[in-house]
Amino acid sequence: MTVLPFYQNRPSFSSLRDLQPTTTALRHTLKQRTVKAARSIGLVEKKFATWNEPLRLDSGASLSPVTLAYETYGHLNEARDNAILLLHALSGDAHAAGKHETEDRKAGWWDAMIGPGRYFDTDRFFFICSNVLGGCQGSTGPSSLNPKTGKPYGANFPVLTISDMVRAQARLINNLGIETLHAVVGGSMGGFQALEWATAYPDRVNNVVLLATTARSSPQTIGWNSIGRRAIMSDPRWRRGDYYDHESPVDGLAVARMIGHITYVSETSLEDKFGRRFQEGQGPRFELEPEFAVESYLDYQGDSFNQRFDANSYLYITKAMDYWDLAAKYGSLEKAFARSHARFLLLSFSSDWLYSPAESQAIADALRHLNRSVEHIVMPSTAGHDAFLIHNELQGPIIADFLA
Amino acid sequence: MTVLPFYQNRPSFSSLRDLQPTTTALRHTLKQRTVKAARSIGLVEKKFATWNEPLRLDSGASLSPVTLAYETYGHLNEARDNAILLLHALSGDAHAAGKHETEDRKAGWWDAMIGPGRYFDTDRFFFICSNVLGGCQGSTGPSSLNPKTGKPYGANFPVLTISDMVRAQARLINNLGIETLHAVVGGSMGGFQALEWATAYPDRVNNVVLLATTARSSPQTIGWNSIGRRAIMSDPRWRRGDYYDHESPVDGLAVARMIGHITYVSETSLEDKFGRRFQEGQGPRFELEPEFAVESYLDYQGDSFNQRFDANSYLYITKAMDYWDLAAKYGSLEKAFARSHARFLLLSFSSDWLYSPAESQAIADALRHLNRSVEHIVMPSTAGHDAFLIHNELQGPIIADFLA
Incomplete structure (x- = not known):
């Protein structure tokens, strides 16, 4: 494990200013990248792949048809050996880079990382990103039509696992004519x-x-996750998942997202961003409604999440996350990793208390025990779990170096 | 600051390293306590004090009448200088020790600490515990009758602060004829x-x-706290606080309590107690309902809380907690503590991530800066914030020594 200097010296994580790149190689990389002109991928298109062949699920159920929404950036080379699969988090989707329309307010969720000359260099690699099975951004999920009823699945959608999601993605990689991925x-x-x-x-x-x-x-x-699910399922608008012709369980999903949001940031980042400030122009009004800036911010996070996410997908995806236990599947982490001869790079973030650096280290330890190629770098950050979506200038060169 | 040994060995808190193992005095105390026969206080009675004189509140509103429910254990001596005020947490009440009826299933919330020969020795001291203003266990709160309407206050109850709660308690201490408290x-x-x-x-x-x-x-x-309040206030059964003639917002209060509960324990204690076990006799059933033991446990915590707590009181008390900022009231912690010449003992718990040892240390630092008598001991514990309600054998002798 390499711990970048700030993390080593400043247990309170109060600033990123002191960070020095640790290695000459890293400094070199940083220099190279600033020289090269990097730009956005520009306009991109969401695509869809559909299979009628039933997809067998870990639960024993099967699903048909199965559609995955996906996007690609860059070009697959003739050897078909430059493909990199980007995998999104709970609330992500297939739209990782560029814009669908010129006037789109926002680019894809990892746009700062992806493009010609960017850390995920589309001049060199072919990137694929697909919305997970169970999602709500074009892939088959609880809001999709159940072919047996002609109505959305709702809570009749089968419960999924991470393996199920990946089994569906493997079909997409087959479709694209890719045997081996350069990286996931x-x-x-x-x-x-x-x-x-x-x-x-x-x-x-x-x-x-x-x-x-x-x-x-x-x-x-x-x-x-379980409290978030209870908030959604006890919102009367949830209607046992059958709300697509009605108002959706907006308060339940907002509460679930607000809980999630606190786990994605850090105590320090909340102090730095909000402290105990009241909402702009207000002192204490002595009322039960939100008064502190941090409260309005969380409310906003909860409410705006409803604009882009389906409550049932939130239930199914968090459930799949809860089942996630790689060691249990194979007997131990060592037995799991004995199957692989890939090179591993792990980046964790000092203030991430949801999936802490110690959890990455457990993966790295198992790999090292097997003499696999593995590097684990703990990045200095006060941004909490979300750091990996933010510190692109910090993590980008390290990832680009590893992929080169 | 003293950090007890187990704590010393936890590398994540390496900055708190000036630990000395427990002192000879403490070992001596431990020996003494085991020799002396300690017992429960036995049957106790809840009492009530009511004032018609309006209580002025920080908000500018005033409240009348004001009732505090309270209990006392032991006897006030002739000098009236042996009184100790015990102050309860968010979900506590006046019933700190003993039982109201012989057949009561549970004794008061700090019963293990209080009684003849116990760490809070009722043979020596006179203990007072009152339910906070805004509470729901006999003190005036949102479920009390508003004399202007003859109906429960509900959300028309005035928003309170910690100062307001203490101002009401001061009336009780006056009523009991006590000028100076031996301890709070x-x-x-x-x-x-x-x-x-x-x-x-x-x-x-x-x-x-x-x-x-x-x-x-x-x-x-x-x-x-804010997410908990949103869960309650968006439960349609909340009815803007006017639910006393109807079903109460049970799901909202359950969600609020479940969130709170995770913050009261630690990741380690959840690992030790539940790990990734499924509910007894069950494997994964691939359904959206709770399946893991930790989920059932949280559900139980949420649902059973509804049996003993009023959702409106939860709103008002958490709001008072959110306003809490001692330095803001006086300009700084030093200015606040310059007013006091009391001796201070602070106990914090190594795995408490809600109010971490660092927050106790900030109090101790301010006091030490003023040359006040202060000791801060970080207790080794995996129990999280709730440790102070659990580790009576660990904290009891230290507190008893300090009070003696």
Whole structure:
């Protein structure tokens, strides 16, 4: 494990200013990148792949038809050996880079990392990102039509696992004519999928980049997810999942997202951003409604999440996360990783208390025990779990170096 | 600051290293206590004190009549100088020790600490515990009748602060004919009140025992409370607080309590107690309902809380907690503590991430800066914030020594 200097010296994580790149190689990389002009991928298109052949699920159920929404950036080379699969987190989707329309307000969720000359260099690699099975951004999920009823599945959608999600993705990679992936890359739940890829399809993955992730959902993280599910399912608008012709369970999903949000940031980042400030222009009004800036912020996070996410998908995806336990599937982490000969890069973040650096270290320890190629770097950050979506200038050169 | 040995060995808290193992005096005390026969206080009675004189509140509103429910254990001596005020946490009440009826299943919330020969020795001291203003166990709160309407206050109850709670308690101490308290003792929100007593009534408090507490609610703790309030207030059964003739907002209060519960324990304690076990006799059933033991446990905590707590009281008390900021009231912690000449004992718990040892240390630092008598001991524990309600054998001798 390499711990970058700030993390070593400043247990309170109050600033990123003191960070010095540790190695000459890293400094060199940083220099190279600033010289090269990097730009956005520009306009991109969401695509869809559909299979009528039933997809067998871990539960014993099967699903048909199965559609995955996906996007690709860059070009697959003739040898078909430059493909990198990007795997999204709980609330992510297939739209990782670029814009669908010029006037789109926001680019894809990892746009700062992806493009010609960017850390995920589309001049060199062919990137694929698909919305997970169970999702709500074009892939088959609880809001999809159940062919047996002609109505949305709702709570009749089968409960999924991370393995199921990856089994569906494997079909997409087959469709694209790719036998072996140069790399799988994922943060948070994307890391679960990357680990599943590396162990379930060991011959098809050469390199694995894991960010802010874990090999196993802990009882605390199951607890947070479970409270979120209870909030959704006890919202009367949930109607046992059958709300698509009605108002959706907006308060339940907002509460679930607000809980999640606190776990994605850190105590320090909340102090730095909000402290105990009241909402702009207000002192204490002595009323029960939100008064502090941090409260308005959380409310906003909860409410705006409703604009882009389906409550049933939240139930199914968090459930799949809770089942996640790689060691249990194979008997131990060592037995899981004995299947793979990929190179591993793990990045964790000092202030991430959801999937802490210790959880990445447990993965690295198991790999090192097997003499696999593995590097674990603890990045200095006050941003908490979400750091992997933020510190692109910090993590980018390290990832680019690893993939080169 | 003293850090007890087990704590010393936990590398994640390496900065708190100036630990000396327990002193000879402490070992001596432990020996003494085991020799002396300690027993429960036995049957106790809940009492009530009511004032018609309006209580002025920080908000500018005033409240009348005001009732406090309270209990006392032991006897006030002739000098009236052996009184100790015990201050309860968010979900506590006046019933700290003994039983109301012989057949009561449970004794008071701190019964293990209180009684003849116990660490809070009723042969020697006179203990008082009152339900906070805003509570739901006999003191005036949102479920009380509003004399202007003849109906429960509900959301028309005035928003309170910790100062307001303590101002009401001061009336009770006056009623009991006590000018100066030998000590105020409080854990968590009880510690907020103890700090308020020591600074708002500095001449009336000789000793202060603070357990697992803070001088200031952080934005993260405000966030957790705010999500709990949103869960309650968005439960349609809340009916803007006017639910006393109807079903109460049971799901909202359950969700609020479940969130709180995770913050009261630690990741380690959840691992030790539940790990990733499924409910007894069950494997994964692949359904959305709770399946893991930790989920059933949290559900149980949430549902059973509804049997003993009023959702509106939860709103008002958490709001008072969020306002808590002792330094803001006086300009700084030093200015606040300059008012007091009491002796201070602070106990914090290594795995408490709600009010961490660092927050106790900030209080101790301010006191030491003023040359006040202060000791801060970090207790080794995996129990999280709730440790102060659990580790009676560990904390009891230290507190008893301090009070002697």
